[in-house]
Amino acid sequence: MGTARLNPGLARNLEYAALLAAYFLWVWLGISPPLQYSSLTPAFFLNETFFREHWGYAGGMIEYFEALLLQYYQHGWLGAFITTGLAGLVTLCSSFILRTFRCQSPGPLALVPALLLLTSQVQYDYPWLKLTLAWLVSLAAFIAYQAVPSNRRWMKLCAGLGLGVVVFQLSAGAGLVFFWLAGCHDLLLERYWPRALFCWGLGLGIPWAFSRFVYVLSIGDAFQFLLPTRNWSTAGLSAKVMFGFLPVCALVLGIREAMSKRNNKGIAELPEKVVTQPAEKPKPQGKKAGGGRTIPETVPQSCSGFGRLGKISLWIQQPLVWILLGAILVGLLHDQPAKRLATIDYLGQKQMPVELLKSASQCPDSSPMAVAYVNEALAQTGGLLSDLFRFAQAKDLSLWLSINEQMDSRRFFLASRILCEMGQVNRAERIAIESLEINGYQPLILKQLALISILKGEPAVARIFLNLLNQTVANRDWARNYLQILDQDPKASLDTGLEKIRSMMILEDSAGDPSAETLLQQCLRRNRRNRLAFDWLMAHYLLNCQHEKIVENLSRFKEVGYTELPRHCQEALLMAARVQKVAQLDRLPVSPDILRRNELFHERFMSYRGDLARAQLGLAKEYGDTYWFYCLFEHSGSYAAHFNR
Numbered sequence: 001m002g003t004a005r006l007n008p009g010l011a012r013n014l015e016y017a018a019l020l021a022a023y024f025l026w027v028w029l030g031i032s033p034p035l036q037y038s039s040l041t042p043a044f045f046l047n048e049t050f051f052r053e054h055w056g057y058a059g060g061m062i063e064y065f066e067a068l069l070l071q072y073y074q075h076g077w078l079g080a081f082i083t084t085g086l087a088g089l090v091t092l093c094s095s096f097i098l099r100t101f102r103c104q105s106p107g108p109l110a111l112v113p114a115l116l117l118l119t120s121q122v123q124y125d126y127p128w129l130k131l132t133l134a135w136l137v138s139l140a141a142f143i144a145y146q147a148v149p150s151n152r153r154w155m156k157l158c159a160g161l162g163l164g165v166v167v168f169q170l171s172a173g174a175g176l177v178f179f180w181l182a183g184c185h186d187l188l189l190e191r192y193w194p195r196a197l198f199c200w201g202l203g204l205g206i207p208w209a210f211s212r213f214v215y216v217l218s219i220g221d222a223f224q225f226l227l228p229t230r231n232w233s234t235a236g237l238s239a240k241v242m243f244g245f246l247p248v249c250a251l252v253l254g255i256r257e258a259m260s261k262r263n264n265k266g267i268a269e270l271p272e273k274v275v276t277q278p279a280e281k282p283k284p285q286g287k288k289a290g291g292g293r294t295i296p297e298t299v300p301q302s303c304s305g306f307g308r309l310g311k312i313s314l315w316i317q318q319p320l321v322w323i324l325l326g327a328i329l330v331g332l333l334h335d336q337p338a339k340r341l342a343t344i345d346y347l348g349q350k351q352m353p354v355e356l357l358k359s360a361s362q363c364p365d366s367s368p369m370a371v372a373y374v375n376e377a378l379a380q381t382g383g384l385l386s387d388l389f390r391f392a393q394a395k396d397l398s399l400w401l402s403i404n405e406q407m408d409s410r411r412f413f414l415a416s417r418i419l420c421e422m423g424q425v426n427r428a429e430r431i432a433i434e435s436l437e438i439n440g441y442q443p444l445i446l447k448q449l450a451l452i453s454i455l456k457g458e459p460a461v462a463r464i465f466l467n468l469l470n471q472t473v474a475n476r477d478w479a480r481n482y483l484q485i486l487d488q489d490p491k492a493s494l495d496t497g498l499e500k501i502r503s504m505m506i507l508e509d510s511a512g513d514p515s516a517e518t519l520l521q522q523c524l525r526r527n528r529r530n531r532l533a534f535d536w537l538m539a540h541y542l543l544n545c546q547h548e549k550i551v552e553n554l555s556r557f558k559e560v561g562y563t564e565l566p567r568h569c570q571e572a573l574l575m576a577a578r579v580q581k582v583a584q585l586d587r588l589p590v591s592p593d594i595l596r597r598n599e600l601f602h603e604r605f606m607s608y609r610g611d612l613a614r615a616q617l618g619l620a621k622e623y624g625d626t627y628w629f630y631c632l633f634e635h636s637g638s639y640a641a642h643f644n645r
Contacts, residue, residue, distance in 0.1 A: 028076050028080035032342075035342040036079065039345060046472070047471050058222070059170070063130055083117075086136070089136060090113045090114050094106070094109070094110040097142065101188075120236075123234065124339065135174050137170050141163045142182055161202060163178070174227055181247060184196070188250075188257060189257060336363075344370045347373075356374070364638040372399075374392075376400070379536060379539075385535055385542070385569055386567040389624075390636075394635040399540055412431055412445065413444045413445055419431070429456075446468055451498065459486050459491075467479070504530045506526050516536075564591075565589050568627045570589070
């Protein structure tokens, strides 16, 4: 009621403002920019070398600015503001281009690319930002190109060539959007086909010339880099539609405009033909228009089909309708499993084990990355031997990540951090250096190498990594703090975390690639009270159903600080006793509650008479968090629930 009383233009502006606010809130609270940052882990350095490296290849400057902008995505509201600002630029450019191609109501259509930009972010490790920046450069170049006066043909040709070179240097393959729009504009609106062919020829010739004479890159990379051509996920498909939307609209609108000009020309020639014909009985020539002009009958007949869509067109032109459609689209396409994994990844990088375990318990995930983060959080909180099977576990999943699974900097970092915390400093350094060679100067790896160098008594080496981190946006304060500490104490003796690791550092030499058990036994030979290594070793035995190993190490639990046997180890004792057919189970160091629960589990399992499929379904809810369930079915109940869901 109140909106109806407003000026129509003001009401429309308020609707667009509501759409912009909804866009900002969804990115801030729904997508969460810090999760995007932790999933992409971009490196950015404020030095000349980093700039020159990116200037040295086509599309490098887009990646440079992508890395810079992503540094601010660590703050949720700031990242949401940047994304919303990009969506506003996308909408403005789209509206201007649609008006250029004679679209009568470009406002609603101009919102489509912004909504597609939102849906391309449903996959957290998808490089949507650099694709959007490259696409915007192409649109801005076309806007500049069409502003050059068409009657100055040589100036127009020079502008097309110059802009084409600049666009390809900045946007690489995304510059094809510019060449296509420029060609459609010259052919369909300016009706000058030689210049249109020239623009399309530039779109083929400039990438070929750059790949042949300027840079060492293949023809395929010259045309495909910064184009969403290879990924066919939901995010990749949204980016493809976003890239193709305006070129398709330009083609359709341009053809419609060309046909409209041809029809108007035919109508203008109609009176001359009527005069040359012999006189006939006058016929009605249509209704009078508001200005007294006579409208030919052929015009309303040709437009009668479009008139039937009037009501639908009015609905489409309402921004509130697009808010509703966008909300439905984003809600349907939002990848919740990807967000859960990104949340676990973010909490793991930030060393927030309590929050990580809470998140993982609400939404179990069986991906290797999530399982490794959960196991590390359990070890840090002391619940590795009591709550291990409350989360997704399976025999084919490693205790922590193997560096041979995938050459991902986050996997390298996690494996290096876990090894370093238990005392395997040299092995952690080797993994971090391998990541540095493969993935470049990632901030997480540089921080890890700086701490390792301090632990090994190499402050000069640590300063190299700290000085690099001092040139970043996000880790500058951390690096300056440690540089000041090294100025006063080269060993950083007051750092309790580093001192704890020093007391457990491996001093003996080893070669090859030992197993997890060998590494952990080595840690315990160095320091028998290394509880972290002991917990990892017992967890290794539990995951491999080696309950006899738990029995062999019963005397060591008090040595590392346990006052009572952890729950899963008590369950392993009962499992070993039943396998060995020990009669007096009540004499084992097991609590009465666990003993009673074991008897109920045994009775329930025997009631299924060997039907393992039915037993798994029947026991998962009540006993899925026990060692007995894991040994029988080789996975925990949460692991089965994750796949059933």
